[in-house]
Amino acid sequence: MRKFFKIFFIVLLVIFAGLYFAGVWVFNQYTLANTYINNKDFSFVKKDQIKDQYEEKMKKLQVTVQGRHDLKDVFKAQDIGYYEELRGKVDLGQNPWAWPILFFSHKDYKLESKLIYNAQVLDQRIASSPFMTDPTATDPKDAYVTYKQGKGFVIEPEVQGSKVAPEKLKHEVLKALKNEKSKLDLNKENVYHDPKVTKDSPYLKNQLASLAKISSINVVYDFEDRKEELNGEKLLALYTDDGQGNLNPDPEKVKAYVADLAKKYDTYRGTRTFYATGGQAVIVQGGIYGWRTNQAKTGEELLKLLNEGQSKTLKPVYSQEAMSRTQNDIGSNYVEIDLTRQHMWVYKNAQLMVDTPIVTGNPSKGNATPTGVGRVWSKERDRYLTGDNYKSYVHYWIPYTWVGVGIHDSSWRSNYGGKIYQSGGSHGCVNTPPKNMPKVYENIDYGTPVVVYKS
Template sequence: MKKFFKYSTAFILFVVFAIYLAGVFYFKSYFLPNTKINERDMSFTQIAELYENYNSLHDDFELKIVGRDVKESLKLSDFEYRDTLERGQTVKQNPTLWIFSLFAKKEYNLDHKITYDNQKFLDTINKLDFFKGETVEPENAKIVFNGRRFIIEKEVLGNKINKKLFEEKVLDYINEGRKTLNLEDEEIYYSPIVFSDDTYLNNKVSQMNKLNSFEITYDFEDRKEVIKNEELLSLYRENDEGLLVPDRDRVKEYVRTLAGKYDTYMGTRDFYATGLGPIKVEGGIYGWWTDIEKTTDQLVKALENTESVTLIPIYRLTANSRTLNDLGNSYIEVDLGRQHLWLYKEGELVLETDFVSGNPNRENGTPLGTEKIWSKETKRYLTGEDYKSFVDYWLPINWKGVGLHDASWRNEFGGDLYLTNGSHGCINIESSAMKNIYDNAFVGMGVVVYDSSLPQESEVVEMGVVESP
């Protein structure tokens, strides 16, 4: 048994040594395994034919290009690509070390010259299917509203290629002798930045759907404004902790828009004038005037509570009705053109009378607009720069000292008296009629002052928000 083991070991060693010697002999003429010259694999090629083998490496070289649903190939002959070693160079290798080269790379850099027709190269690139047809731009995953809830819309990978990078990679692969270029692996496609599995995006959509579970309604009696879904979410911002919180600036801007739509203070109204029909009346202190700051605070609080609620704006000034016709059915109508007044209460005509208004020829014309009675007073003096008059009934209708009052010093009312013997701006009324007006009027009652002798405009001007008196 010992002899057998002894002879077997000797035989194996002989075989190994014979193989080693054969390798030494072989690699005197051939390059060692794992030999690369200028990134080209020259293993097991004849040393004597270095130039011929190296220079012919690209004769039949074809680069395969793999992309999204597209496969292409590129022939080097299409743009006359050549890689030529310069003569007079050698590579020295020790054939006795061939067995070690099986496990270690040998890389050499020799002088060489790469040439190709650049224009033909670009033309060849442009003819590839990757650059034909429709280009689909990459799109980030995003949050969208599907009519019921917010969801994450998956990113679009698209097919847009970074052409400059593609050209560089093609040349790199050819220079290195690599035969398959995968556009995905080399990240040559333009890519979305945000994907549907993004943690931030998923946290945000979760918050948004929580906020989407409630709505806020503003009640204007015959009209409503409902804030919900995307409009409601637009009133929030993201804080430093990534939480959605009410954005006061956005809320304030919404309140301004709401006020611009529904406020009537200092605005222009459609009015149905007695005996005339539809007219427009501009200006005046009567109407709804939203307190922007307080209403903003109110809405911010509602957004913080995240519960469905119906709100009424907080007003600086109010009118008698929150409907589109904010005058209601009780008001006083004053026509300077006809010098005539009508008082309606609960839709019924209570009285009508002539009057004398301010003299426009002395720059004392009675102001036009929808005003309101803001006080009721009896037995007081009205004073000015050149007058002091006692009246039994006084109903101021604007903030410039104009009002309705009796005028015991007058014997005639109506007609054209105001053009020659008009007041300082107030509306002078016969005493008994004024008592009747005083008894039927109330603080806050609208007083519509217009002049039927003036031409009417054809369109109604929208009523807008006013910030200060």
């Protein structure tokens, strides 16, 4: 029995020795199992053929590319002259004598290589692929804030496009071939022209919050028989984006809005259609009467209101006011002077209080009474009116321009009306019969408009 085990052991030793040396001989010429070169399986490859097989293996690669709208294409390495060349002498340094120990272990070698392909052919291949020639391909659309009836301002989500960036597609195809990937899903790669702004954008969220606040604001300027509402797009135009989506009132835009408001509604030194006594409509231009907006203070008030996000009905801040805020700002208390008819009428509460002939400025001497709508800014009794060559005492003095023109009694005259003014007129003032002047004085208040025209 001992002899049998001895013989068995010797035979077993001879078999193992034979297997070992056979392995030494084989792995002296071939690579070991689990041999990887640049992540590519090169197990049991003849060592002197590694370089050639490496290149040939790459030439046989192909990748199926799947994109949006069910588009598909196959890129073959051989069509674009693609392969990877190992640089220098290939020596893995595998010890065949240690093959039993190394056989089952994973062996990964990083060797220097050079990627070779025909760039011009690849560019042409990319350009002719269905991903680039698809006539139904669409551009992406950025998310944006919009207004929807019944919902208010909302964020409209972005829309994914189906247009491929050629350079990105080229990069992904080369990457897939290099990594021996047989499939490439463009939906998972960054190759499409994607929207730059998404619905999760902090910018859009800030903008949405700002627009929701602005949409709740309604500022109304009350002009008695007219109203100017500031809301919606007109209001939004007064805001400026801070670059982060926050909309803030812009002082310069508010200033411009108030200037437009004043231009539209101010009547100071304006042009008016006036219905003269007798029914004739006349155009009267200029004069110091009318509404005049204090634009600086009105702008400050509006800017404060917008910063606080408040709605309010208000009136502009005025530096000068008139008798009425209606479109006919002259109202029912006024003085009417017709230079052609040389006549003056005084109305109070729409009732005619004084009806008198007058004598106005002498046009032949350059002293014509100016037309326009003046404003009574003072009332004085018993004073002297002086000029370069005159000094006249009057019992009543009512100036209505800034250049010394006014209404006064004229005791030195005995006749009024007609064409007296053309040769014997005043220095510009409205000479009134002394007997009528007390009633004129009584029925004219500070701020009363004085309408002077030629019929």
